[in-house]
Amino acid sequence: xxxxxxxxxxxxxxxxxxxxxxxxxxxxxxxxxxxxxxxxxxxxxxxxxxxxxxxxxxxxxxxxxxxxxxxxxxxxxxxxxxxxxxxxxxxxxxxxxxxxxxxxxxxxxxxxxxxxxxxxxxxxxxx
Amino acid sequence: xxxxxxxxxxxxxxxxxxxxxxxxxxxxxxxxxxxxxxxxxxxxxxxxxxxxxxxxxxxxxxxxxxxxxxxxxxxxxxxxxxxxxxxxxxxxxxxxxxxxxxxxxxxxxxxxxxxxxxxxxxxxxxxxxxxxxxxxxxxxxxxxxxxxxxxxxxxxxxxxxxxxxxxxxxxxxxxxxxxxxxxxxxxxxxxxxxxxxxxxxxxxxxxxxxxxxxxxxxxxxxxxxxxxxxxxxxxxxxxxxxxxxx
Numbered sequence: 001x002x003x004x005x006x007x008x009x010x011x012x013x014x015x016x017x018x019x020x021x022x023x024x025x026x027x028x029x030x031x032x033x034x035x036x037x038x039x040x041x042x043x044x045x046x047x048x049x050x051x052x053x054x055x056x057x058x059x060x061x062x063x064x065x066x067x068x069x070x071x072x073x074x075x076x077x078x079x080x081x082x083x084x085x086x087x088x089x090x091x092x093x094x095x096x097x098x099x100x101x102x103x104x105x106x107x108x109x110x111x112x113x114x115x116x117x118x119x120x121x122x123x124x125x126x127x
Numbered sequence: 128x129x130x131x132x133x134x135x136x137x138x139x140x141x142x143x144x145x146x147x148x149x150x151x152x153x154x155x156x157x158x159x160x161x162x163x164x165x166x167x168x169x170x171x172x173x174x175x176x177x178x179x180x181x182x183x184x185x186x187x188x189x190x191x192x193x194x195x196x197x198x199x200x201x202x203x204x205x206x207x208x209x210x211x212x213x214x215x216x217x218x219x220x221x222x223x224x225x226x227x228x229x230x231x232x233x234x235x236x237x238x239x240x241x242x243x244x245x246x247x248x249x250x251x252x253x254x255x256x257x258x259x260x261x262x263x264x265x266x267x268x269x270x271x272x273x274x275x276x277x278x279x280x281x282x283x284x285x286x287x288x289x290x291x292x293x294x295x296x297x298x299x300x301x302x303x304x305x306x307x308x309x310x311x312x313x314x315x316x317x318x319x320x321x322x323x324x325x326x327x328x329x330x331x332x333x334x335x336x337x338x339x340x341x342x343x344x345x346x347x348x349x350x351x352x353x354x355x356x357x358x359x360x361x362x363x364x365x366x367x368x369x370x371x372x373x
Contacts, residue, residue: 055154074180107306111303
């Protein structure tokens with residue numbers, strides 16, 4: 001039964017991904033406890049040099065338990081995704097913090113960071 | 128009563144999920160080790176070569192800078208220039224989003240910015256500088272606090288000299304960070320830290336790309352034309368100044 005729930009949750013997640021791509025500009029988000037834990041930068045069909053650092057804190061209620069990091073490295077793509085597939089399910093305790101970097105000629109910048117504790121595609125800042 | 132219970136139930140979730148200074152310090156160690164700007168590090172002009180990029184990227188920095196100096200532009204096909212010059216046709220093909228971008232699920236193109244929820248007071252391009260507007264779309268992150276909405280937007284429009292796209296990103300206090308290498312740093316736009324890049328060729332058209340920064344906003348103005356001229360670059364910078372003063 002748990003297996004079926006994961007399949008349904010995964011299917012819903014994939015549907016949601018398609019709906020939320022940056023279609024006319026670069027968008028950034030993180031999601032936590034969403035089958036995956038992830039931080040993603042994207043702009044459909046437009047490739048740029050991007051790097052995403054996604055910090056996955058194991059327990060939002062006890063950060064002493066630590067975290068692990070997914071670093072995409074800097075590469076040219078239209079979708080830079082730091083994803084840990086199947087790391088946590090809805091209701092899990094993870095907190096995800098995404099740092100989204102852009103590299104242009106002679107400069108690099110950090111966009112707003114994205115801190116989340118649930119599966120909604122917002123945020124942003126606090127969740 | 129139900130609303131009160133709901134509100135009380137939500138509050139701890141918001142409070143618990145905030146990143147503490149201790150957590151941020153831990154994460155910053157990783158980012159600094161990777162040579163990246165950390166949240167809240169502001170605007171930095173750094174020595175040439177300090178931005179850590181792979182070998183081929185460093186070589187490209189050098190060759191692009193050389194071409195900018197010698198020709199005034201980087202001689203390469205610009206897909207973005209072509210896209211902007213033909214943006215009106217794209218809008219005719221794809222149309223506009225029927226849903227207002229008042230939630231995280233819609234990043235489509237809208238007729239104007241009033242159809243988008245912002246997390247800050249959207250500024251945009253002065254109306255006097257827009258000959259025709261092609262559309263506005265969300266950019267950045269969708270925040271829930273302190274105000275529910277997007278952190279930025281791009282507006283596609285026709286100016287007096289070119290088709291342009293202006294992207295505005297509001298930086299949440301204590302979050303952004305910009306590093307510009309010394310040889311690329313300029314102050315063309317109202318004495319704010321600026322970078323200028325022009326790319327293109329006669330097949331694709333030319334893209335005039337201006338970035339400028341302050342502690343509250345990252346701004347980018349891209350204008351596209353069929354040919355290269357220093358006058359068009361000047362017009363693009365002048366337009367950036369007017370946008371900045373808006």
